[in-house]
Amino acid sequence: xxxxxxxxxxxxxxxxxxxxxxxxxxxxxxxxxxxxxxxxxxxxxxxxxxxxxxxxxxxxxxxxxxxxxxxxxxxxxxxxxxxxxxxxxxxxxxxxxxxxxxxxxxxxxxxxxxxxxxxxxxxxxxxxxxxxxxxxxxxxxxxxxxxxxxxxxxxxxxxxxxxxxxxxxxxxxxxxxxxxxxxxxxxxxxxxxxxxxxxxxxxxxxxxxxxxxxxxxxxxxxxxxxxxxxxxxxxxxxxxxxxxxxxxxxxxxxxxxxxxxxxxxxxxxxxxxxxxxxxxxxxxxxxxxxxxxxxxxxxxxxxxxxxxxxxxxxxxxxxxxxxxxxxxxxxxxxx
Numbered sequence: 001x002x003x004x005x006x007x008x009x010x011x012x013x014x015x016x017x018x019x020x021x022x023x024x025x026x027x028x029x030x031x032x033x034x035x036x037x038x039x040x041x042x043x044x045x046x047x048x049x050x051x052x053x054x055x056x057x058x059x060x061x062x063x064x065x066x067x068x069x070x071x072x073x074x075x076x077x078x079x080x081x082x083x084x085x086x087x088x089x090x091x092x093x094x095x096x097x098x099x100x101x102x103x104x105x106x107x108x109x110x111x112x113x114x115x116x117x118x119x120x121x122x123x124x125x126x127x128x129x130x131x132x133x134x135x136x137x138x139x140x141x142x143x144x145x146x147x148x149x150x151x152x153x154x155x156x157x158x159x160x161x162x163x164x165x166x167x168x169x170x171x172x173x174x175x176x177x178x179x180x181x182x183x184x185x186x187x188x189x190x191x192x193x194x195x196x197x198x199x200x201x202x203x204x205x206x207x208x209x210x211x212x213x214x215x216x217x218x219x220x221x222x223x224x225x226x227x228x229x230x231x232x233x234x235x236x237x238x239x240x241x242x243x244x245x246x247x248x249x250x251x252x253x254x255x256x257x258x259x260x261x262x263x264x265x266x267x268x269x270x271x272x273x274x275x276x277x278x279x280x281x282x283x284x285x286x287x288x289x290x291x292x293x294x295x296x297x298x299x300x301x302x303x304x305x306x307x308x309x310x311x312x313x314x315x316x317x318x319x320x321x322x323x324x325x326x327x328x329x330x331x332x333x334x335x
Contacts, residue, residue, distance in 0.1 A: 132176050133257050144213060245315075
């Protein structure tokens with residue numbers, strides 16, 4: 001989580017505060033769980049599928065990945081539920097640790113919809129949060145569109161512009177979380193509390209998604225140019241199609257969050273079949289090409305596989321947000 005602070009160096013105050021909240025949240029969560037690691041491990045083993053018919057390394061290979069994934073999910077969900085009542089404290093701590101600069105840099109983006117006068121009316125404040133997350137999502141999807149163009153044109157300036165756009169996402173996340181911290185001081189109904197948690201999860205995961213674009217996909221694109229290599233035409237088409245699916249998923253995700261649209265959220269989740277098909281097709285193609293490849297060709301295949309992995313990561317984060325806006329029985333069948 002320290003990488004969040006490193007990534008925030010030199011960025012606007014709200015982005016640094018968001019990084020401080022992220023790091024503080026994770027450190028507090030680790031300290032909270034450190035005494036209960038044996039119990040957590042036993043619980044994860046109990047809820048994870050086992051493969052008693054296998055032995056040794058084969059059994060570990062079958063069981064451990066799911067156990068790790070379940071542990072990560074339980075850890076984050078539990079911490080979110082535990083700390084949900086302390087959002088105001090985290091916001092105040094971030095402001096205290098990262099005070100406003102005397103000469104604040106030029107504002108590159110402002111929250112459009114957050115209105116402190118509506119905080120005493122939680123239903124309206126939550127609606128404004130939805131709209132602001134939609135604003136944040138639009139910028140994130142613009143990043144993805146520009147990234148597609150940067151890969152096609154092999155344009156370093158476009159990759160640089162994608163990095164700059166991520167600063168806007170960081171600022172909006174900080175503004176949204178600060179607003180939510182102030183809203184949490186007001187009494188909420190059970191339904192509003194559930195909506196609050198879903199919107200908080202959406203804000204965090206959407207910012208994580210933007211970070212994957214800015215820090216990982218941009219780096220891969222820059223490496224393609226630096227090494228003077230590019231995918232074959234067939235591979236390029238597959239990657240482009242996958243990128244278009246990600247853009248489509250984010251379009252639906254923005255609608256799902258902004259309008260609490262179950263159909264749009266369901267579209268994001270249903271897309272997993274097409275994403276899996278494209279990924280499987282891509283991996284099959286790479287397995288045919290890998291034999292005997294060395295030097296630049298080996299670098300090309302490695303970068304292409306990294307690109308696929310990050311695209312799938314983007315979809316996983318989008319699907320995680322979409323789960324918050326569909327019925328529980330639908331969300332439970334989205335693996």
